[in-house]
Amino acid sequence: MDLRSLESLGIVVCQETPLSDFTTFRLGGNCPALILCQSPEQIQKVISCLVFEDLPFLVIGSGSNIVVSDRGIDQYVVRYASEVPLIERDGNDVIVSGSTMLDALAQYAGEHGLEGLSDMNGIPGTVAGAVIGNAGAFGKQVGDVVTSVHVLDRGGRKFERLPAELGFSYRYSNLKKTRDIIVSVRFSLFPGDTDALQRRREEVLKIRREKHPDLSVFPCAGSFFRNIEPTSKAGKREAAGWFLEQAGALTMSLGGAKVFERHANMIYKSEGCRAQDVYELSRLMARAVKEKFGLDLVREVSFVGKFDDMPASVADIVW
Template sequence: MNLESIVSMLPLNARAIEGANLRDYTTFRLGGACPLLVDCPDAKSLAASARVLVGAGLPFLVIGQGSNLLVSDEGIDQVVLRYCAEDLPDARFEGVRVQVSGNTLLDALAHAAIEQGVGDLSFCCGIPGTVGGAIAGNAGAFGRQIGDVVETVRLLEPDGTIRAVDALALDFEYRSSILKQSGAVVLDAVLKLKPVDRETMERERDRIMELRRTKHPDWRTMPCAGSVFRNIEPTSAAERRQAAGWFLEQAGAKDFAVGGATLFEKHANIIIAEPSATANDVFLLTERMIAAVREKFGFELSREIKLVGTF
């Protein structure tokens, strides 16, 4: 079945772009093209588009804001379904519970929950990406993670079927869940938040946003994907995770650069893609960082970003 036939079968409110350049859909602003990108504005159009592709026997990749992706310079052969709403959060607040669409931006939801006085999601403020992507990767910061507040989710499976599960079925771990292996996508979720005084939440949000401004790059002006490597698991239950950035600094990686890929001056675990950078530059820089830590400390760093395509 050719692309023209596929496009004709897609939902009317889904926007199809043939030969879309994926650099326009990732925060690294790197990567080649895909044969077809389908921008799905809601859960219904995403599920319907997936069923069209499954019926046609075409492999596909679902992305959100592209904030943890490194797409190869050669692009990919898969159709891409984009599930990301960049306007107001699609969320309904009832008591301490929030029903939210998986395509809602996490930062927008965090701010909305605080403004509504519903519950505390301040730790999510400033984190790029969608709610669905955050749940799949159990995103978090400052010792907290979104898996702690997930109650139920509705999933789109790779075969196009939909099922609802509770949080226990997601097997949340540090920066991971079973969704990373299964490939299922979060259509929407119900979060149960901890009630906190609104003024307290607003102060915490302001503190976190100021901390991010002083220590992290703004991905809108400095293309990046946040932390490149996962923090290091403790050797005992009594210990805290150790920052991958500390090991990288000790291994001398702070001054590393490959082509247009450099390390952020304030954080050794964040790669900045300069205007001349290629995806391969970033990949080779990550390899050099892994090798430096391996040589000095004898263990392997684990990537937090996802490689898409051939490297």
């Protein structure tokens, strides 16, 4: 691929780059080239170049929900993330680039008296990463307020996807299956009181500071497993962390991968940790819950690339 044509558009291309520098777990080997895009125009250009050259690629956001293999991956990696929010207001709607950080969007909404995203304050990651996995907190999910998503399919063609096709459910959207690339998202919000929204933001950030690891000390990818589906009609989703704690996960570690002492559903990287350690520790944790409760935990975090002892049926780069 003629990478220079991309660089002339302000797109940064880093050859043979360690992905550990671009994930919150701070793990992962090299990719042949990492292409950094920030705006819808840039990602559209990059994807059309990659499709034209028939080069396999992976799109990531801020890397806060993935564990990349120590061996890296053979594909080009397109990182679509921007520290500068790209948000356009249209009445109570906002049209946001997928590269915008979700927290920056939640803050913007609060400051502009728009309700619907206040529980999303403080979730790390991009808007695109959040929409793909229907991120959420306090019982709310981003999919609740998404009204359309502009995507590119794997052939680089543009489409608008509406909620009926997006199939949002707990930590899931159909985009995981179609592997569409999210370019921008329309959210329909509703009027709220700016002072109340600001108070809610502070409250949510305080709760998150108390419960979640400080990423600069404990690199991780948040909750490792999804919460458990309710077993009765009246039942609430049950925290995977509770089952893990009862199964003895709090004291588990493997190599440099450790379970966070305040939250049994979080694995963090300590000195000398490899991505393989995280993979193996997560299997130990899931096995302990299966043995004690007969429950099969489902991962929330995705593995990217190849890991030792990974089932042979796993062919894709994101698993």
